[in-house]
Amino acid sequence: MRAVDRAYSLIREGILAGRHEPGERLGEAELAELTETSRTPVREALRQLEMEGLVEVLPHRGARVAEWTAADLEEIYDLRAMLEAFAAERAASRIEPKDIDRMAELCEFMEQTARAGATQDLDRVAELNAEFHGLVRAAAASTRLVTMLNAVVQLPLVVRTFHRYSPADLERSCAHHRDLVAALRAGDALWAQSVMRSHVLAAKAVLLRATRAQIGTDTSEARNS
Amino acid sequence: MRAVDRAYSLIREGILAGRHEPGERLGEAELAELTETSRTPVREALRQLEMEGLVEVLPHRGARVAEWTAADLEEIYDLRAMLEAFAAERAASRIEPKDIDRMAELCEFMEQTARAGATQDLDRVAELNAEFHGLVRAAAASTRLVTMLNAVVQLPLVVRTFHRYSPADLERSCAHHRDLVAALRAGDALWAQSVMRSHVLAAKAVLLRATRAQIGTDTSEARNS
DNA sequence: GATAGCTAAATTGCGTGCAATCGATCGAGC
């Protein structure tokens, strides 16, 4: 495997997993040591991550992990709602029955894994959810669309979003998934598009509620300190 | 100015202007000479262009200018229709009167410059058109959206698109622009969104008609040779 | 005590050299 790819993946993963916090400085030498390569591949990886919007590079000043404001988040979710809806619309006329079956199966698994109790595993739910949405995107058969979606989905705050869901939120999310499966099985593009849009906008509402609460505690903490 | 930026701009410009044809091989040494730098900044620039989708780089095999099929073009214009519509929707509630005035002014200029005759200048029309659409995007106030739009607008085939327009097409395009100005002045997001979507889908129809004709001649030429 | 200027350390920008890999040409075997 090429050193550039290794560096790119490792740094990216580190940001998404929250190992590098937003605003954190990313020194080239430091990253070179972390990825066990030299600065050359690290610099190329940083350029890619810059185009992806995950890091910010200032001339002669180095790279930092990008930061997102509440306004950014709202903007991002609106974009995502539109893009995912478009993907669902295209998928409706292209997806194959076996993929719909798999999506239905994923619904089952998610409902089991999301149910409150000892067997609940939100990280597993996130994985299943990723596969579910991945199938829709794959069926949309548009590489550019997938690229764009990655830019608004693969963000630190979005990736770990299920931990902010209440039991009712989770249940609702699963219900949306069921609706989407039905819409796709019917081959109804308008229906699929509408369900997907609602689904993402519901997720936006949950996230904004959660972050507003967080910001609330943050500011109070700031006042206390 | 940094060598990376110079290399990036030059290569990008070269592709958009058609100086590098789709599918053409882009050797690092060759580009280094062209941009008057070394291979290091060229490699970084190529990584950026790869993320943008303008070039394709294969490991150990170098970079090529990306190629677009008719299916890609259709996909790209559908994406663009959605993204530009979304931008117009957001712009409707954010754009300032002076920018709307400027857009109206640009409509005037475009109508004059597009009119058939000795004063017609399609490159100038393209410039004015770019500024017109740029104002909408700027008013949308979403950096991510702008990035995504660039990915589907800044393509060789799209940039020089006005040369494929018939006088009737040009007239219709200008009429759409007038409609959009009216919608924005009314602050009507739904209207603005609808006009913009129609506008882009009309452009798509023109381009597909033109390229289908072109492909027709291309294949006949291929048969003859 | 605050600010402006200066110096030095750290970091980025980029050119260069060498090893690894790919493709093309040539030759051997069927």
Added chain:
DNA sequence: GCTCGATCGATTGCACGCAATTTAGCTATC
């Protein structure tokens, strides 16, 4: 004559080193 394999040339991948720039710390002056 055709296919398969090997060698050579060309190109990419990567590490390293030096120059350029920034920033932090220090000193001197107001």
